[in-house]
Amino acid sequence: MGYGLPVLDALRTWTARRWLAAALAAVVTALVIALPTAMVPTPVFGREIPTTWWAWPVLAVTSVLSGLLLATYVREPGTPEPSGATIDRRGAAGGLLAFFAVGCPVCNKLALVALGYAGALQWFAPVQPFLAAAGVALLAWTLRARLRGQLACPTAGAAGTTPEDVDRVPA
Template sequence: MTDLAPSIRPGRRAVAWGVATAVGVFSLFGLVTGLVPNPLYVRMVPRTPTDYLLLALTALLAGAYVTQRLAAASREDADGRLDGDGADRWAVGGLIGGFLAVGCPVCNAVLLALFSSSALMTYFDPLRPLLGALSVALLAGLIAVRRRRSCPTCEP
């Protein structure tokens, strides 16, 4: 296995922001969705191991994406293709999907305003793991594509 080329090795600043992002996403999503028990929010749908797995993967991939993004931004990219490809919008979409996947469908005011609680429990709740898997795949795919673009000669 080859070592990362010095030009794509993230600096301490990028790694620190990536770790802060991962911890922040885990904490925020966990508290707001009730996966992290707290006195301010009571979750109406039981917690499952899949919810915790999707929360952890979403947080880790968000941190990895931010680390990679900042490392790429610190390098000079004359044509702007690494940072100007719209990947940030896809990353935000992956985060939103991850949030909806781990959240309580009955407790989500936006979903509840659009659909009834019985419709959410019947149709949306069984699809949450699939939505989470798609979100994780989207974030992982973005990281892989950006890595390949930043270093075409590196091994995967």
Template sequence: MISEIRSLPRSVWPRAFLYSAIAATLIAVPSDLIDTPIFSRPVAVRWLDYVILAITAALIGLILAIRPVPGAAQAAVERQGTTTIWGGFVSFLAVGCPVCNQAVVALVGVSGALSWWAPVQPVVGLAAVALLVWTLRKRLNTYRLAACPLPA
């Protein structure tokens, strides 16, 4: 997979950087990893939250930057876009404040969010990375098939 990423055209990398920055901003601002006056976070940010954010944002940017030839496996490309969005959402859950997540607080309460959800968040982050790596693999396969179609 690394050699396939290295063989991508140069035009992919500026788009990947731009999409990664957008993804990082969309995940980090509401989860208050980037401190803004709009959102606050009563629980301290862990160093692992920044690592998960960086990896998932880079993967999202790379997935969105790789554009297969139009018309080639269009249904597969749409599914990959959906799984990319889900990967970003799972990443947001992994780095977000455990007591700011209203669904978790409603289900298990504030003490449950701190004692149950907070320790599980790194595993959720690994799930987000795994989902995005799988999606990137599918995108690279779609790109390779569109760029070099098999003979009939």
């Protein structure tokens, strides 16, 4: 591996199976966020306040980062299941923050009950870009940690990894 960023080195080791999982998870994430927030109009969900210009890039980045993050949990065939493996909740929190960030401020029942219609527009709407930034940052941080962990503790025999490769992985 080598001369690039450690995160990119980890991505270079991915098989087609992982990349396919990342692509599918990104599409599902985009739909799970865009449909209920009515970024994409449907007969089921409506929106009183138009989608902001920055919500579309937030949706795209959130979807890509979520897809990559979910793909880090995909095991290759023939590799043993890691002991003590847990799902990192920071990624879920990042996705949830992005969901609230791109949604209509007065369509969010929590904001509406807590602040009322005028309060949701006056207090919640201005906070939404910060929620978006926090959500994206949390997803990126979690993905970086997962990918660095993939390089630090590769499983012998996984995706072409040999026991000798384990000794050469940078800390």
